[in-house]
Amino acid sequence: MVENRRPIWIKEAIEQVMHYKKRGSCERISLDDCDGRFLAQPLKADHDVPPFNRSPYDGFALRAGDTIEASRNNPLAFEVIDEIGAGSVSHYELRSMEAIRIMTGAQIPRNADCVIMLELVQEKKHSDGRPYIILKRPLREGENISFQGEDAQLGTTLINQGEKINPGIKALLATFGYNEVPCVTPPLVGIITTGSELLQPEEDLVPGKIRNSNGYMIEAQIARAGGQHKRYGSVSDQFEDLLTIVKRAMADCDIVITTGGVSVGDYDYMPMVYQALGAELLFNKIAMRPGSVTSCAQKDGKLFFGLSGNPSACYVGFELYVRPYIRYWLYSNKPYLKKITGKMKTDFSKANPFSRFVRCKLSIENGHVYANPVGLDKSGVVTSLAWADCLAILPGGTKGFTVEDSADILLLEDQEGSEDPWREPRFSKL
Amino acid sequence: MVENRRPIWIKEAIEQVMHYKKRGSCERISLDDCDGRFLAQPLKADHDVPPFNRSPYDGFALRAGDTIEASRNNPLAFEVIDEIGAGSVSHYELRSMEAIRIMTGAQIPRNADCVIMLELVQEKKHSDGRPYIILKRPLREGENISFQGEDAQLGTTLINQGEKINPGIKALLATFGYNEVPCVTPPLVGIITTGSELLQPEEDLVPGKIRNSNGYMIEAQIARAGGQHKRYGSVSDQFEDLLTIVKRAMADCDIVITTGGVSVGDYDYMPMVYQALGAELLFNKIAMRPGSVTSCAQKDGKLFFGLSGNPSACYVGFELYVRPYIRYWLYSNKPYLKKITGKMKTDFSKANPFSRFVRCKLSIENGHVYANPVGLDKSGVVTSLAWADCLAILPGGTKGFTVEDSADILLLEDQEGSEDPWREPRFSKL
Known part of the structure; x- marks a missing residue:
């Protein structure tokens, strides 16, 4: 059964596939388990970052106005009236020539408007034990203060939906209290490998046969694209077996991929499978190499890809046509390579x-x-x-x-x- | 307790860390579960690829010598004496003006030395039903044959140890029958977050406090580097608590990381922890921003990193100093960013x-x-x-x-x- 297949342009094939694009559903995933998942909602700042004016250094909070005259030749003394550990708040209000010891990350006390680093002052004690510091340089108002909202302001969209969660995004999710993260449920991709020539990896080579590598490769490509897979095993080129398994996969999965069986040989049953399924063939030849025999059919809006049995053709066919469908499913607006x-x-x-x-x-x-x-x-x-x-x-x-x-x-x-x-x-x- | 810390050069800090580098052990991982793992041994071809001369197309295997005279004006007929499905081997030996029908991937039959694609011949039948084909062009010896070993020859090292398994490498592992894959056991990295200012992501914000983001971020960085983590929770700046947990983490893990507590403030106990552990301080200040307070100590050759509590400083400190240690552990010879x-x-x-x-x-x-x-x-x-x-x-x-x-x-x-x-x-x- 030799067919005359009409090759279509790559662009046209992609349009045919993406005509059936859809978005996945949203599920809540624990922050612990969200690495590599895709955001189903934009990540917005639910508070200012920092949430208060804070000190980026260990040091002393001062009033800049008090420091104007300080210099190497005119060292000024400031009474240390309190100390604030990170996470604590001082109940004091700074008055003239007073300082408050402040730790990295701690909230700037009332009336203070600058911070001097610990290393840049001398710490001393009065005879009764009360601490004071000696300052030898003036400070500007706002110097060494991380201002409320300077990193991110309440309500700002920081990360778009469809972004893959990386370490920096995970830090933001934690910052904004996403104990559970809205992630897209990945599409389930059924994989059927076909071909009488295929051995499993654990089998010894015999004349005329090769080991199945496409199935494992496609699984890793699906994972890289962000999908999950279900394996339907390797089917010999027997039409009835193939049809039974394809039907099962079409019922269980969001996308079905076969590898092999899409060439024009006598033993290639894919066209008969499409017909028996009542599926509409979108294309079965593309003007590209490798992967010209990549095919795609749809039934009730569900896509069924027939990738080549040749490894490189299979690989490229997946990346050009299946990946964008998966990435769009995962809410990406940039689904293509x-x-x-x-x-x-x-x-x-x-x-x-x-x-x-x-x-x-x-x-x-x-x-x-x-x-x-x-x-x-x-x-x-x-x-x-x-x-x-x-x-x-x-x-x-x-x-x-x-x-x-x-x-x-x-x-x-x-x-x-x-x-x-x-x-x-x-x-x-x- | 103000210390005078001597900043060292980045290069020197990296050398200090890598002085303690070591390789992880090897474990066998099922091919199904090896995605993203690191190869503990080079991947070598244990057979030629292809393992035999094979046909890259559906078509007919011929003897090129028989086709020399074929042209549009001089079509030649070849008797089709057998057909070979992929995975099968023909028992025939081609003789003059004979052809064997061959499927993609099937082994070239004896005496055949070229293949013509199915689309380029006319298939006919004699009155008794025996098939023959009409050929209208000559073929070169070797035309359309994938030769044994042309992709990879027996014994060739295809992938170095320390490489991360990607879809293409997984395909190779399957091809060469790696039902179980020798992977490096990833280092277990203990994480302790310190600081009284830290809330957990599920807690509401209160004045002076922020949510712990570094712990989650570091976990994702460890995963990206190829390590695994164990979480030892968030410790307030209490010396005894911190020491107890650090001791436990040092006993359980291959590497220990603390975030926070490495600055020069009164509440920073890391130097005391190093002393109590009997650990040797390698450095506690590096001439870099952010991350100048990154510190590292060793005890019995095990490294203990003190990363800054500031997110960006923590992030950069990890990537510059911890990542190469982890990647070297995973057998990489290119462990740096x-x-x-x-x-x-x-x-x-x-x-x-x-x-x-x-x-x-x-x-x-x-x-x-x-x-x-x-x-x-x-x-x-x-x-x-x-x-x-x-x-x-x-x-x-x-x-x-x-x-x-x-x-x-x-x-x-x-x-x-x-x-x-x-x-x-x-x-x-x-």
């Missing part, structure tokens, strides 16, 4: 009518970005995926890159994302 | 005798790298940490950056790391 421009580190000569995503390793030299192709560039290759951290886009119809050529580069490990890397006019033919 | 050079996106004027780590957001414009300072640059600030993905290094003794100035930049989210970013001569004064 981040795109930057840089230069090619070496020649890469390969003529191709279709646009090509060249697995590369990024380097930065003297402030300039370079993409360096890694390993063999064939769709069946697996090693180069382990080394690549970006994909250089070689537009279709060209003969390849020459060293120092400018290239658009998609970043694989980046968390920031792009709004729509395909919107630019020069991508109209991708 | 990756350092690149770029330009400043804006002015940043702040004179300082000490080197300053300016929280920035990285951007790439037309292939050029820029660092853009984010938020307030004060050590007590927490918001800018959530936005920063890099630290621009402003060398001590300068007056700040002017827009377009060149700067060294440390990447916070990168996984690759640097061997030794401080080795260069211009960092002799950092």
